[in-house]
Amino acid sequence: RKEVEQDPGPFNVPEGATVAFNCTYSNSASQSFFWYRQDCRKEPKLLMSVYSSGNEDGRFTAQLNRASQYISLLIRDSKLSDSATYLCGCAGANNLFFGTGTRLTVIP
Amino acid sequence: DAGVTQSPTHLIKTRGQQVTLRCSPKSGHDTVSWYQQALGQGPQFIFQYYEEEERQRGNFPDRFSGHQFPNYSSELNVNALLLGDSALYLCASSMDRVYGYTFGSGTRLTVV
Numbered sequence: 001r002k003e004v005e006q007d008p009g010p011f012n013v014p015e016g017a018t019v020a021f022n023c024t025y026s027n028s029a030s031q032s033f034f035w036y037r038q039d040c041r042k043e044p045k046l047l048m049s050v051y052s053s054g055n056e057d058g059r060f061t062a063q064l065n066r067a068s069q070y071i072s073l074l075i076r077d078s079k080l081s082d083s084a085t086y087l088c089g090c091a092g093a094n095n096l097f098f099g100t101g102t103r104l105t106v107i108p
Numbered sequence: 109d110a111g112v113t114q115s116p117t118h119l120i121k122t123r124g125q126q127v128t129l130r131c132s133p134k135s136g137h138d139t140v141s142w143y144q145q146a147l148g149q150g151p152q153f154i155f156q157y158y159e160e161e162e163r164q165r166g167n168f169p170d171r172f173s174g175h176q177f178p179n180y181s182s183e184l185n186v187n188a189l190l191l192g193d194s195a196l197y198l199c200a201s202s203m204d205r206v207y208g209y210t211f212g213s214g215t216r217l218t219v220v
Binding site: 004006032034036042043044045046049087089091092093094095096097098099100101 | 141143149150151152153156158163164166198200202208209210211212213214
């Protein structure tokens with residue numbers, strides 16, 4: 001079983017739409033959770049950390065549900081510049097595992 | 109403040125050869141992790157180094173080995189290259205897991 005599971009998409013949404021990505025993890029001992037953004041042929045860049053209380057950064061909201069081992073990312077008012085692959089990451093003591101990534105394309 | 113630097117940026121090798129990739133972590137970071145990312149896939153964890161020792165290893169064969177030096181820089185070695193080893197190899201450094209890992213721009217390896 002994979003450490004982290006993500007819907008690979010692709011998600012094609014119009015500008016201004018709200019889109020949600022989900023991710024599940026298998027190791028209940030995972031300690032830290034993240035969303036990364038990866039543009040085509042570039043390295044992943046940290047978008048935001050995910051906390052149990054939920055956290056928001058502008059148009060982006062991340063949630064963690066430890067009981068269900070589930071992480072989500074909500075993007076409101078999508079911009080063309082949001083088009084990228086979004087990677088869910090779960091970290092243990094000595095590792096950080098990623099899902100396959102979800103491809104988002106925002107359409108004019 | 110220099111980020112994570114990797115070299116070389118691109119590399120072409122022949123099947124059966126050996127390759128060494130290099131990584132310098134971000135200033136202040138002491139932990140280095142290596143990832144393999146095939147086209148259309150997420151980064152796959154190879155291993156993590158801290159205090160010059162391998163702390164954890166992902167599901168990769170022994171052909172993949174690494175090293176960390178006293179200055180925290182690291183090398184990834186791959187022996188007996190296979191066509192399937194063609195991928196983007198990413199190095200990530202960290203200091204505190206809470207803040208996530210910082211990635212280098214990667215080395216694109218092509219095995220022919």
